[in-house]
Amino acid sequence: MQQISLCFDKVKKDCLKFIRSQETKADKFKNKERMIKSFLIPLCFWISQKANKKRPFFVGLAGGQGTGKTTISSLIRIILIKYFKLKVFRISIDDFYKTRKERINLSKRIHPMLLTRGVPGTHDINMMLSFFRKAKSKKFKRLKLPTFNKAIDDRFNKKKWYDLKKRPDVIIFEGWCVGAKSEKNITLKKTINSMEKTKDQKQIWRKYVNQQLKYKYKKLYSQLNCLIYLKAKNFSLLQKWRLKQERKLLIKSNVKSNSKIMSREDVINFMQTYQRITQNMFRYMPKYASVILKLNTNHQIKTALYKNK
Numbered sequence: 001m002q003q004i005s006l007c008f009d010k011v012k013k014d015c016l017k018f019i020r021s022q023e024t025k026a027d028k029f030k031n032k033e034r035m036i037k038s039f040l041i042p043l044c045f046w047i048s049q050k051a052n053k054k055r056p057f058f059v060g061l062a063g064g065q066g067t068g069k070t071t072i073s074s075l076i077r078i079i080l081i082k083y084f085k086l087k088v089f090r091i092s093i094d095d096f097y098k099t100r101k102e103r104i105n106l107s108k109r110i111h112p113m114l115l116t117r118g119v120p121g122t123h124d125i126n127m128m129l130s131f132f133r134k135a136k137s138k139k140f141k142r143l144k145l146p147t148f149n150k151a152i153d154d155r156f157n158k159k160k161w162y163d164l165k166k167r168p169d170v171i172i173f174e175g176w177c178v179g180a181k182s183e184k185n186i187t188l189k190k191t192i193n194s195m196e197k198t199k200d201q202k203q204i205w206r207k208y209v210n211q212q213l214k215y216k217y218k219k220l221y222s223q224l225n226c227l228i229y230l231k232a233k234n235f236s237l238l239q240k241w242r243l244k245q246e247r248k249l250l251i252k253s254n255v256k257s258n259s260k261i262m263s264r265e266d267v268i269n270f271m272q273t274y275q276r277i278t279q280n281m282f283r284y285m286p287k288y289a290s291v292i293l294k295l296n297t298n299h300q301i302k303t304a305l306y307k308n309k
Contacts, residue, residue, distance in 0.1 A: 063230030066241030093175025140167035182214035195272035229289035
């Protein structure tokens with residue numbers, strides 16, 4: 001307990017400063033000190049005990065849309081750097097989305113729904129596998145990694161890409177479908193929302209996405225050293241949080257023309273593409289995740305469950 005208090009004293013200022021940068025006037029974080037002290041600091045002690053400085057320790061962090069993955073992974077990064085003196089690099093699976101041009105080609109070649117970023121198959125899997133391999137290599141060389149601009153639905157200019165000069169001790173790889181597993185073909189037949197019913201009648205999109213999970217993404221996720229899962233109560237709660245996220249993006253974004261920021265209807269439609277995998281993750285992820293952080297309806301961590309891994 002004393003160690004946790006010492007850590008809290010050391011990281012409090014930086015953590016609260018970061019949280020303030022994520023808040024808007026209408027949307028303030030509640031119980032932030034409790035979240036840091038009761039949940040995130042113990043989690044960082046757990047990670048630091050497992051990290052091996054000889055090669056990067058890959059932390060997968062998953063959770064549905066709007067669960068707070070960016071905030072939580074950023075705070076974990078701050079704590080691990082500030083108190084544990086570890087070199088930490090945080091990146092999102094979102095940063096590896098295929099370019100808009102690539103997704104247009106994919107949508108013409110396989111299925112129109114693949115223009116919408118998000119599902120497995122819309123990321124540059126070869127780039128991710130290459131990043132994992134190079135990060136683990138004994139002869140580490142400087143890495144340039146993409147950053148994605150959701151406001152324009154395309155990658156940032158290369159000048160704004162991540163520049164990883166030194167090998168990290170910990171790599172936090174976060175994303176809504178990180179660690180997701182494929183489902184059986186028989187369950188793919190049943191439509192789960194209006195979008196699947198009207199736009200994917202022949203199951204081409206569903207089968208393609210599932211196939212991606214089954215092989216390429218499975219290979220990628222098998223390289224993670226641990227998996228942390230932010231578990232929300234249900235899908236409708238995620239929709240509510242994702243709408244809030246889009247409002248924040250609109251407030252913070254300077255993009256006026258050519259903006260791809262979504263309306264309420266856009267968000268609801270967009271999330272239907274995520275629904276199948278998200279609901280499967282609700283069901284199965286708690287069985288194989290290393291740490292489950294349960295969130296209450298107020299968007300706060302309620303409990304933490306550590307599995308023996």
